[in-house]
Amino acid sequence: MSDAQKEALNKLIKEQQKGASQWLNYWQEFSAFDTWQFWFHVIMFVAPLIILYFALDWKRALRLGFYGFNVHVWFTYFDDFGTTQALWTYPYKMIPFIPHSVGMDASLVPVMFILVYQWTIKHNKNYYLYTLLLSLFLSFILKPIFVMHHLFKFNSWVNYFHLFLTYIVIIVLSKVITDFFLHFQKIAQDKAIEAKTTKRNPRKR
DSSP, rough: OHHHHHHHHHHHHHHHHHHHHHHHHHHHSSSSSHHHHHHHHHHHHHHHHHHHHHHHHHHGGGHHHHHHHHHHHHHHHHHHHHTTTTTEEEOOOSSSTTTSOOIIIIIHHHHHHHHHHHHHTTTTTTTTHHHHHHHHHHHIIIIHHHHHHHHEEEEEEOOOHHHHHHHHHHHHHHHHHHHHHHHHHHHHHHHHHHHHHHOOOOOGG
């Protein structure tokens, strides 16, 4: 590593540390335990998880949980990108050290998609149609309500339509990855069944 690179890196690290300290000071003054917005974020984190506990089809828990974790990961990636690039901001947070909304990224949005996904499986409905409707609700109804109450703020050229596009990417990636692993799980199960059958009936070899 050259001296110029070390100097540039150290400068970035100091600026990052300064920014983190400023966000902590901001949170303590405007977004801490004495604000209703803080407790709103706490409820947004806790309530969906409680609902999920009682509403989840436990026979499909692994499949639904894996899908929901996919939604959480991809949504967090997009949200982190938007916040770190200053495209949007959450003026109030539950945890000051995390740039995105923990309540939305780790609970509300994944749980909503899990329940819709579960419903489409149970009733043999079109997954993409109903998750698309949910994405429209989140992008053009829920997020404007958040903006209205200063829980979410656009800073740059992005708008609600761009958020909607990210949801489309998320629902496609989450479903495709889940189906991918389910496919290989089925192959492994079929091979296991075939091996047991062959072992019980060696004459069929």
